[in-house]
Amino acid sequence: MSKIDTIIFDLGGVLIDWNPEYVFLDVFNGDQEKTRWFLDHVCTSDWNENQDAGYPLAQATEDRVKLFPEYEKEIRKFYGDWENMLGGAIHGMVIILRKLIDSKQYKVVALTNWSAETFPIAQARFEFLQWFEAILVSGEENTRKPFIDIYELALNRFNIKPENAIFIDDNLRNIEAAKTLGIHGIHFTTSEKLKIQLETFNIKI
Numbered sequence: 300m301s302k303i304d305t306i307i308f309d310l311g312g313v314l315i316d317w318n319p320e321y322v323f324l325d326v327f328n329g330d331q332e333k334t335r336w337f338l339d340h341v342c343t344s345d346w347n348e349n350q351d352a353g354y355p356l357a358q359a360t361e362d363r364v365k366l367f368p369e370y371e372k373e374i375r376k377f378y379g380d381w382e383n384m385l386g387g388a389i390h391g392m393v394i395i396l397r398k399l400i401d402s403k404q405y406k407v408v409a410l411t412n413w414s415a416e417t418f419p420i421a422q423a424r425f426e427f428l429q430w431f432e433a434i435l436v437s438g439e440e441n442t443r444k445p446f447i448d449i450y451e452l453a454l455n456r457f458n459i460k461p462e463n464a465i466f467i468d469d470n471l472r473n474i475e476a477a478k479t480l481g482i483h484g485i486h487f488t489t490s491e492k493l494k495i496q497l498e499t500f501n502i503k504i
Contacts, residue, residue, distance in 0.1 A: 301463050302463060303463055303483070303502065304405060304460075304463045304464075305406040305407075305408070305463055306405050306407050306408075306464070306465050306467065307453065307464055307465065307466040308409045308410070308467050309411060309444075309466075309467060309468035309469060309470070309487070310409055310413065310421070310434075311413065311469075312468075312470070313468065314388065314389055314392045314393060314396065314425075315386075315387075315425060316386030317384055319338055319342065319347075319384050320334055321383055321385075321386060322380050322381075322383050322384050326376060337370070341367050341370050341374065342373075346363065347377075348412065350378075351438055351443045352438065352441060352442055353437070353438050353442075355416075356414060359378075360377070360378055378417070381417055381420070385420070385421065388427065389490065391489070391491065392490050392493070395490055397427070397430070400430055406432055406457070406459070407430075407431055407432055408453070408459075409428075409433075409434040409435070410434075410435050410444070412437045412443045413437060415436055415439045416438065418439075433457055435449070435453045435456065435457075437449060440452060445472050445475070446476075447476060447479065450477055450480050450482065461480050461481035461482040462481050462483075464482050464483065465482075465483045465484070465497075465500060465502075466482050466484050467493065468484070469487045474486050483500065485497070
């Protein structure tokens with residue numbers, strides 16, 4: 300196995316807890332079934348991912364209101380109240396991030412699906428986002444994971460050899476795409492499991 304010299308982190312779901320249910324459970328008075336239906340059929344993950352690839356939030360909102368006028372108020376809350384969808388840092392992961400950086404053995408960067416319009420909110424809230432050597436934000440590049448071009452962009456911009464890099468993401472689809480370019484992948488579930496997974500690459504936390 301090639302020596303690992305680069306760790307690439309996803310952010311949402313790995314280092315930052317983000318969940319639209321934090322807003323919409325309140326909107327629907329704690330009704331989980333209504334909340335789930337709304338997020339599965341109206342403000343869907345596919346729709347939100349389009350904004351992660353650079354589509355303007357305001358236009359996306361108007362598009363959705365035209366499709367579901369009966370849910371106009373709720374749709375406008377998606378980005379209008381977006382900040383309250385941020386839960387907090389995933390603390391075990393922040394500790395791992397700090398240890399990897401402090402070891403000075405690895406280039407530590409981030410590759411995230413995130414709207415360029417909302418990412419500054421996260422940057423202001425989470426100090427650890429300043430620790431990375433670099434962050435590639437999908438919304439700033441008008442593409443997103445799992446499209447291959449965003450991985451190629453990260454490899455070229457950050458001077459990464461794929462065989463020397465590990466990509467950590469909570470979405471298996473994104474991991475599989477990275478692997479097609481020769482990047483090693485770890486499907487993130489918990490910080491404790493990640494420590495064990497990193498050991499298979501001779502990385503001890």
